[in-house]
Amino acid sequence: MVTNEWNIVIVEELVFVLIVLPFLAAICSYLIRSGAVRSFIVLATGSLMAASALLLIPRVPFAFSPKALFGVGVHDIILAADFFLLFLILYFGFKHHSLVIKILALFQIVLMAYLEFFLIRDDAAFLTIYCDNLTLIMVLIISIVGSIICVQAIPYMKNYEEHLDLKKSRQHRFFFVMILFLGAMNGLVLSNDMVFFYFFFEVTTLCSFLLIAHDGTETAIKNAVRALWMNSLGGAAFIVALVLIYKEMGALDMQRIVHTSPAAGLCLLALALLCFAAFTKAAQFPFQGWLLGAMVAPTPVSALLHSSTMVKVGVYLVLRLAPAMNGTFLSQCVALFGGFTFLAAAALAVGQSNGKKVLAYSTISNLGLIFACAGLNIPEAITAAILLVIFHAVIKALLFLCVGTIEQHIESRDIEDMRGLYAQMPLTALTTVMGVIMMIMPPFGVLLGKWMAMEAAARNLYVIIMIALGSALTVMYWARWAGTLMSDPFAGRFRPERQPLLTWAALASLCAGGGVLSIAAPWLYSRMIIPALNGNYVPPYTVHVGILENSFGVFPVLPLCLVAALGFVISIWAVRRAARARIIAPYLSGLQTAEPGVFRGPMNRLVKAEARNYYLSSIFGEERLTTWINLGAAVLLTLLVGGAL
Amino acid sequence: MINTCALILAGLVAAPLAGGLVNGLDRILTARFQARVGPPVVQPFYDVVKLLGKEKTVVNVWQAFCAYCYLAATAISVVLFFLQSDLLLILFIQAVGAVFLVIGALSSTSPYSQVGAQRELLQILSYEPLLVLVTVGIYLETGSFKIGQVYAWDEPLLLKLPFLFVVLGYALTIKLRKSPFDLSTSHHGHQELVKGLLTDYSGPFLALTEIGHWFEVVLILGLCSLFWATSWIGMIIIVATTYFLEIVIDNVSARMNWRWMLGYVWAMGLTLSVVNLVWLYVR
Structure with a gap:
């Protein structure tokens, strides 16, 4: 006592x-x-x-x-x-x-x-x-x-x-x-x-x-x-x-x-x-x-x-x-509304070249996915929602702090201005890319959550279609950004830039946190999430040597992490070896000059080759979509509140 | 345990060999369509060996990193397929490979690489949701995402999922970058796009992307085989027919632009998927 x-x-x-x-x-x-x-x-x-x-x-x-x-x-x-x-x-x-x-x-x-x-x-x-x-x-x-x-x-x-x-x-x-x-x-x-x-x-x-x-x-x-x-x-x-x-x-x-x-x-x-x-x-x-x-x-x-x-x-x-x-029409409406937001915000993010806006729409989109999971209201979905809450918090914080650091350095938050950032701020650029990878790739936690969400949503036609489309759009806007950061010019030897110690400490702890938590996801599930279901839901997965499994799906978290780590080490070794390889200028289909990206074109003129990302604003632009999306959301909200009357 | 090791080995060694051979057959058939004789069936292997022996040149060391990651991801996805793991997970892992290939192309400033990479992203955007919906259909029919249970299903899936098989066909044509969906890179390096996505991958690193592509071919044919998994003969017929049709379509169609691709594929693919999925739901 x-x-x-x-x-x-x-x-x-x-x-x-x-x-x-x-x-x-x-x-x-x-x-x-x-x-x-x-x-x-x-x-x-x-x-x-x-x-x-x-x-x-x-x-x-x-x-x-x-x-x-x-x-x-x-x-x-x-x-x-x-x-x-x-x-x-x-x-x-x-x-x-x-x-x-x-x-x-x-x-x-x-x-x-x-x-x-x-x-x-x-x-x-x-x-x-x-x-x-x-x-x-x-x-x-x-x-x-x-x-x-x-x-x-x-x-x-x-x-x-x-x-x-x-x-x-x-x-x-x-x-x-x-x-x-x-x-x-x-x-x-x-x-x-x-x-x-x-x-x-x-x-x-x-x-x-x-x-x-x-x-x-x-x-x-x-x-x-x-x-x-x-x-x-x-x-x-x-x-x-x-x-x-x-x-x-x-x-x-x-x-x-x-x-x-x-x-x-x-x-x-x-x-x-x-x-x-x-x-x-x-x-x-x-x-x-x-x-x-x-x-x-x-x-x-x-x-x-x-x-x-x-x-x-x-x-x-x-x-x-x-x-x-659980079991109400309201819950179904929440699932539908969440799925809709997930898709719509991802579409809007594709149309943005402003880094912070991409992050903002990605937040709205991910929260929509979490709502969709909560609305589906089955054990797998609730587990997915809790995992997404945890991983989204860590990685979104990391990405925002990265963009803040970048913005103070280059005085722009536009993705196009971050082209070739690796040459200027290699460590921050790498950390940002790491954050993006943790956002969209297995075996990291966000994707584990998304996998659970998809398998849980498979029995709801509308929600699964919206999640399928939304996650393809998500891959598009993140991959584009990561590629832009690592773009040329080639930086030569890796020399980390100078930043205050506290900045590094914050970025490093969040980045490491995202990685370690991903590896520990099975433990996180059995130690933290099962009790968080509070007996309201039956624990959906069994955990066996780091493999999450239920009757219709399996995600070998720990084995995949080991294999991914091995692949990563090999790839880094490849980078170190490639650093000794001959560095050549990108192909420009013309007579190369000493200046990077410039070739000698017709009439012996110098031509600067330039390329930008596709933002597809004619399809995914804010001015084109926002009104319709707001209208759709308003209809769904009316359905949600009106259905409860 | 022995069994698992054998399957992993099969995935790592037999799969790329099979993929290379399929590629060789593809080239012979295409040549015959065009009234040429074509190369020997092992030509893809000669090409890769030759590329591997070349001097290492890169525009950016991250390209080497991405080439290795692409190969690793495609190999892992095939191994997981052989281990009869989760279908959705396998799709996610092959997407990792596709994304790394794009990031590698974006690391060069060449407009050809850049445009190729952007178009490849649009291709991913077109086929990814379709592949997910196909697996959802398989799950609704068999009650599982695990390949082991899908193969154990006692009825050919094609009978219940005919439209989803067509959708899978769309996705595969885009994934294999066959005409009319060869937007991001093409077999011939002398067009407006040069080699698009692959323009600045060269020498041994180009060889890696080629081996990765063989893995992808095997994965794709594996996905097709799920639709008639009740007998070996059925499996072989469905896989052979599908691939043959792919080659025919490749040869009889011209390249289209991305607007058409995105609009057409999403509209057709989604409609067909929804119709087929609704059948499964109302059952």
Whole structure:
């Protein structure tokens, strides 16, 4: 008994470090305006959070309800903070003259007041904190990947502000929001009480608004306001769902919702509205605008929004609710909607030459795939979804940090300007290519997830067709980018470029993390994902010497990794040998000159040979597709919410 | 264990030999269609041996890397096929090979390589979804993606999946880069594209891509054989007929452009797939 109580004390401390410490650290880094101290705070908070998340691993599942924080009731703190937050959003609505934000904020304030002061009885008490393996996976992603991004932001922001030539540093504000964001994310995934969940949901909305607006330029403000109103729409849907759920069940307890199916009287409309809120957070069509606009912010912001925070709120919420939706029309609609987004975003990505936009559409596309899996709602699909969440977080963070590093060096984010980047920044280019490879190739984790998703979707005609088309488009836009990076001119000997140590540390840890986790995927599956299915789903695969197998499919993860490693070593050996081979100029069908890419053409003139990638904008261009895609998504959303009525 | 090793060895050694021979037969048949005598059947081997003996020249060392990766991926996919592994996984691995071939071509600045690589990407874009849908059809019929269970199915798949077999035919023609889908590279190096995708692969590295191509041929014929797996004779007939038709189509059609390819193949392929898949679903 003593050990058990002791365990609970430890768990409470760890959760404190994961949620409350970031809030305190954020305030410190705001108040103490010294670069060195701020770097120390970021590093210390990041390491503490990562360590706490790791220490939680052997202690799940657990649940508890903290009574008071610093002597004040936790519930009162959240309530006060919630109203403060909503009024803050209202203030921003007035400041930026946005009628939509004003209306949505007022709507939420009124409903929140109604819910708290008229509906919820005083003696109603729900379990506040609940942590199972699904939560744990999210906490690990947020605390480790999120911290790595914050660490990389230290050298990045220094460079960024030097470049902008600012008179007054705004970094204290920047890191305040970044660290706060991580705390809010941990709070969100650990909350079992839906009111708490809603509070943290709104904190992430506000944080993303502040981060996108960071530069204060006209575009930044415009895009930030768009992000705020789109996410407020999600918030409004969320609070309506809360009211409906409370009226139905007399409780706002996430675990009770999960274990009450619509057949048992749970309001289906409430679930549909929660899915709607999740889609806005995850920037699914037609709400993609806010995530695309978010790239005006410094790159660490994009990395954070796209990988470990914000958009992952959406998929986490739907994955959490999936057991409750099982067997409903709603679940089918979510699968269809996800499949559609996967395909549509991949098509839009093909038409882009802007590297960050490609990454953004790829995020939307991958999240669509995760939603499709959650909607398919069979064990294989849920496993695929969790794997994709993990690997997408790690690798998308890596790719964003790579593009950020590249952008600071070449001052462009256009893929065409990255042609032959290997000659200038060999190590960053190689890391980026590695990230791309981990995105599209077996035996790496993303593809393992995609394989599971496809085999799970095979019994759903519409979804499998959309996934098949979407993944072919995905291969196209990634392969094109990787090839462009490794293009000529030939660099000669390999000399890594100079970058701050923290940048290298962040890139190396993410890249190695993606690789190691891929090799460890069978272990990840049996140790982390099977418990995360929570007994709601039968574990779909058996694991035998690193081979994942079920009755109709088999993926030999470990053997393939070994063979791939062997192939990789041989190929690297081939590169070393080829370095001694004679280097010749590319074939130009004319008399070569000493200058690379120039040949002597007709009339003895010098002709510069040039080629660019196909972006097929006449088919896949934004201006051509976006309207139709938004329309299609709107129809599907109407189907989803209307079907639940 | 012995059995597994034998299968791996067969995949690594017998498969490319068979692929080379098929290639030789292809060249003889094509020559006969064009009223020529054609080379001896082992000519592809002579070519590769000669290429392997040439001086190593590259435009970019990454091209060597990509050539090796292409060969490795195609070899692994064939070995997995011989080990009767998962069909979908095999498709993914052959896609790795295809992607590395493209990345290798993109590493040269020659416009011919570049355009060839872009077109090859469009070819991949055209056939990949079709191959996936074909495997989905096989799964719906046999209840498994594992080749072992597909071969053990007691009824020829062709009878249940006739349209999907046609779709597979489209995919194979594109994958083998036969006319009218020889957009990314062609057999003849004197056209507007020069050698497209393969323009800047030379000497031993070109030989590697050629061996990789033999593996691909075997994999493709293996996929065809799934459709009549109940008897050896049926298997041989279906494989021989399919390949013969490929050669005929190659010889009677002219190269088309990528717009036509993407539009036509997706429209036809998807329609045929959907019709056939719906049959399987409603059953």
